[in-house]
Amino acid sequence: MSDKKKVIVLGSGPIRIGQGIEFDYCTVHCVWALREAGYEAIVQNNNPETVSTDFDTSDRLYFEPLTTEDVLNVLDREEPYHGVIVQFGGQTAINLARPLSDAGVPILGSSADSIDLAEDRERFEKLLRELGIPKPEGRAVTNAEDAVTVAREIGFPCLVRPSYVLGGRAMEIVSGEDELRSYMRYAVDVSPKAPILVDRYIVGKEVEVDCISDGVDCLLPGIMEHIERAGVHSGDSMAVYPPQSLSKVTKDKMVDYATRLARAMNVVGLMNIQFVCEGDEPYIIEVNPRSSRTVPYLSKITGVPMVKVATRCILGQSLKEQGYTPGLYPEQKNPAVKAPVFSFQKLSGVDNTLGPEMKSTGEILGQDSTYPRALYKALVACGFDMPLTGAILVTVADADKAEVLPLIEGFAALGFPIYATGGTAVFLQQSGMPNVQTARKISEGSPNLLDLIHGGTVGLLINTISKDKKIEREGAQIRRASVERGVPCLTSLDTARALLLALSSHPSTGEGFGVRTVDEYLAG
């Protein structure tokens, strides 16, 4: 055996929603970086579908489960070794940091304590307060009365969720006391052991950054602006790099916050931060001291080999030694849009609305010389039959009617026939769109809007969620029909706006689009 120092890299296990192929990408790049730096790289993983478990990716591969015991057994055999890297293998590997560390295993890069800090709400909030970094006001409560008190203090709308579930499950936005009380009564089990978190819901842009820290300095390869407003899970939002509507002040603040947080949390390696912006002010909603879903995408469009740089930081080489200037990396010229891809056609009983819970299984990238062109390509790549044909069927909640009007005017101006249901139709007709045709609801007998969808008339469905249970039951049926027919269904007006922007910039055909290699886009 060689006398190189050995490093064990833990993979991310099976592909599942929320933990996809991106973590395999990160694992493989970490291994490559280790080998290039003269280390012996050892992989432990159990997923047969991946590159990380290919026979020549690492110096040694252990096809083994990823539990503490299984890892410790491998480590016993690999003694003496330099350490274990957990930050590239998603939550699977991250979850092993604490038990391995407790067993005396050196965790390379951010320590188990840094990881715990980000996940411990109280400690994390205290740190943010000390650093003067804002997060949405909020508190944990254990009964309905306290929830109402907190909500009154911070103001409606509020975001409520159980503190014990991850991944956005059972998260709701409540806009008044009645809704809040009903959530506390029916939606969740609440007890002193299972508190509910009540946070101010900030209606604003969601922004995400991935950064690399060497423990002192911090490099931000890029900032990604979400297209759907906060409230849609980051994994299910479309996102654009570079940001299209952030002020310099906001960006500077994000860089400052990220840099100070990374240092305070002793982050060495990668860190992902999600912000929601109110005006110029970014509020932190989540920090993960590990690689994230967006690392491959950001690496490719900025040209910063993020995992390699992070791995070198983990091995002790500073950012400056690697030739990087700390702070925000210069922005690239060609915009890139990431869009989620769903597998709803394969699953019955799953509602295809966007919300705080992640539902997508994959993603694609569209890149071009302007934002609308990149958007257009992204929409094509995620399955929209651009330029869309057929009619647009609109049925939106009362709260969304004013906002939807200019969008529908835009689509109508592009020549799309518009159908709308009862209230939405009346509203649009009275707002100066006499040509909007009324589609009957399911409860109004046939032919109704389901027939329009099944008959092939509809090319796009725009439907937002109503709080009214009866209306919502119909909404679910309509959305289901759209999935069955393969008709795109948008449940966020922000996605509809993006689609309109893409279509109005290139109304007739996809012709005129060029293709370029990843390198050529980087060259500008």
Place this chain on the structure above:
Amino acid sequence: MPKDLTIKKVMVIGSGPIVIGQAAEFDYAGTQACRALREEGVSVVLVNSNPATIMTDVEVADRVYIEPLTPAFLAKVIERERPDGLVPTLGGQTGLNLATELANRGVLDDYNVRLLGTPLSAIARAEDRERFRKLMREIGEPVPESFIIETDAALRDLSRQSGLPWPLIVRPAYTLGGSGGGIAHTVNELMEIGSRGMRLSPRHQVMIERCLVGWKEVEYEVMRDANDTCITICNMENLDPMGVHTGDSMVVAPSQTLSDKEYQMLRTSSIKIIRALGIEGGCNVQLALDPHSFAYNIIEVNPRLSRSSALASKATGYPIARVAAKIAIGLHLDEIENKVTGKTLACFEPALDYCVVKIPRWPFDKFVSADRRITTQMKATGEVMALDRSFESALMKAVRSCEIGTLSLLYKKASLWSDMEIERLLSVATDERLFAIAEAFRRGLMIEEVHQLSFFDPWFLVKIRNIVRMESRLREGAVIVLTDEGTELLREAKQFGFPDRVIADLTGKTEMAVRARRKSTGIVPVYKMVDTCAAEFESHTPYFYSCYDAETEA
């Protein structure tokens, strides 16, 4: 034949975004294939819309395009790059469909791009249901009788036909998750399920086929080169009998319950099929085998790399994608070195001296409202694989790799199930069936009873019951397990794949105590090498699995 020197630049199409049915396996296969092509001095143009892949790295291909996967955009890449050839079989169904479309539109001819590897005609023969059936009949390979029905009248006519091969499986076209189908045993049931299926199908279409209920589902991974040399890489047996998509089935490799005669019969048939189709590269043959006779049926053939070929590669250490890529540029199996061993050639069939278990990973933890039944359309997002010397321990490793909140066959919900519920969970496949089988044994059901309900082969059921029996042996041995008297029990539990944590829970000890005792008595895993040749030759694969017997291989 040496490689075709006129091929200097080759285009590879990826499989696009991860969706259910097309996951990371094509990043693995595509990346390996790109490398194999470049090894031969071929320049690779790669197109994929999925940025989260290794294959779209500038390190993997010479020219990387992250552009939409549509014929129009691919035509632009072709126009710009002028590749000499295109390998259509590396990017899953997406890549295959796009390559076919580019050929049909004349784009490939316009720019003189040759399709490499398996010819389009072979792909069409395998993909088109009718042509495939016709070919199978010509070469004397049995296929299940089937009918496509689109009207109630046609359904009525069919139901009146005499000699229908009952029972019949009804599969509605294009419904979510294949929902709305079912098995009909009588004319009434056929009318009812058939017309409901049509109503639910957006195309008003159902496929009705002889239902091979209770038959075993078996797959063979086969390779062929232009010289007509064929080899089988491995076969795989589904634990779930016919009716559950192979992507949603638990799978074991190599097959465990086939007699040698059955194994050879299906192997011969698979090779006959790959020859008749004229595939140059790899393909996957799915077969159904009647457990009570030597009857079998061909279910389908995937004339390309697939999820199963990725699994077979990892299970055997044979790099299928790499070899398929080399075959595509003209090399023959006996001219390709197996890089894993560094000793054998690609024409050498792998041999396994261990057992491999795959378990799918479903999204029902996220989608709590989803229909958990698993049927003929795939629902899993991913999968895990485990290797070990025994089936029991490979299964146990696979279960704990799934990260579904349990480290063993002890499942939180199971004790709450009523006996009725267990019966239903045994006969209607869901992601929880494995745990229901274990619970059934805990409640004293017999192998035969569980077999009647689930159609799992008794061999698998005995193994699962062994695991359950070990649970109770551990409970009973709580007092002795960490003493000298219990050393054998502890060793056996480890050989059955029981984690320390589970042993500790069953015996009321701490995990630390179990681990410490184990190590002090020398009950530690040894690591075996996956060498593709069952240690017949000396080889140096850096690829290991653990087990609790014999000594470690360096």
